[in-house]
Amino acid sequence: MIEIQDVYKTFGENEVLKGITATFQPGKNNLIIGGSGSGKTTLLKCIVGLHEPTKGEVIFDGENFTNMNFEQRVPIRTQIGMLFQNSALFDSMTVEQNIMFPLNLFTNQSKSEKQDRANFCLERVNLAGKNKLYPSELSGGMKKRVGIARAISMQPKYLFVDEPNSGLDPVTSILIDELISELTQEYSITTVVVTHDMNSVMGIGDHIIFLHQGKKWWEGSNKEIAKTDNKELNNFVFASPFMRAAKASL
Known part of the structure; x- marks a missing residue:
C-alpha cells in the first residue's frame, strides 16, 4: 500500500x-x-x-x-517497477539485455539466472523468443510490452x-x-x-x-464515474460524443 x-x-x-x-x-x-x-x-x-x-x-x-x-x-x-511513456528502452541493447538491465544493477544473480528471469518475463508479456531483437525492430506495442517485462523483472x-x-x-x-x-x-x-x-x-x-x-x-x-455530478470530472471524461453516448447507455 x-x-x-x-x-x-x-x-x-x-x-x-x-x-x-x-x-x-x-x-x-x-x-x-x-x-x-x-x-x-x-x-x-x-x-x-x-x-x-x-x-x-x-x-x-x-x-x-x-x-x-x-x-x-x-x-x-x-x-519499484517503472514503465515510462516512451518505454525508455536502450537502443543499443537487445530485448533480453534491456530486461536484464535492472537485474545487473540490483542483484547478484548468475548470468543463467538472469536469462531465465528475462525469458519468464518475455513469456508473461507474450514475447517469447524475441530476446535478440533490438528496439528498432519492434512495433510500438511490442516496445511497451518489453518495457513492462523490464518493469516486472525485479518482481x-x-x-x-x-x-x-x-x-x-x-x-x-x-x-x-x-x-x-x-x-x-x-x-x-x-x-x-x-x-x-x-x-x-x-x-x-x-x-x-x-x-x-x-x-x-x-x-x-470506474463504476461510480457515470453516476457522479462532479462537473469538472464529467467535462473531462465525457468530452467526446462517443463517451457521452457511452454514459447515456449506462
Whole structure:
C-alpha cells in the first residue's frame, strides 16, 4: 500500500500540487487522471522520488519514504517497477539485455539466472523468443510490452506506469491495459497509472483519482464515474460524443 499525505509541490512561484492525500491499494489498478497541467505526472514523480515534495509525505507500507536519505531509499527503490511513456528502452541493447538491465544493477544473480528471469518475463508479456531483437525492430506495442517485462523483472511490489497507451492504436491499447491489470492482480502489485485514455479509465479503473488545478477533485471507481455530478470530472471524461453516448447507455 502507498499513502500520500498532504503533498504539495512548487516550482518557483508555480504551485503544481496543492495538498493531495490519497491511498493506493495493492492488487488494484490505481489511476491518476486529469487535464494537461493538472499535476498528475508531477504527483507520480513525487511518489517515486524523482521530485521531492515541497511539503507532505509519501509512505510505502508504513515506511516514510520522504524522510529517507538516498541509501535508506534503496531497498524500496529495488521494489519499484517503472514503465515510462516512451518505454525508455536502450537502443543499443537487445530485448533480453534491456530486461536484464535492472537485474545487473540490483542483484547478484548468475548470468543463467538472469536469462531465465528475462525469458519468464518475455513469456508473461507474450514475447517469447524475441530476446535478440533490438528496439528498432519492434512495433510500438511490442516496445511497451518489453518495457513492462523490464518493469516486472525485479518482481516489484509497486508498479508505476506513465501514459502506457500513448501512441498506440485502440486494439493494442486494450491489450496493454489487460496485461497491466492481469499482472497487478496476479502478483498483488500496488499499481499506479497516469493516463488520459478514457478507455483505460472505464476498462481497468478500480480506483481513480481525478486531479484538477493541482488538487484532488474526485476519487472513486470506474463504476461510480457515470453516476457522479462532479462537473469538472464529467467535462473531462465525457468530452467526446462517443463517451457521452457511452454514459447515456449506462
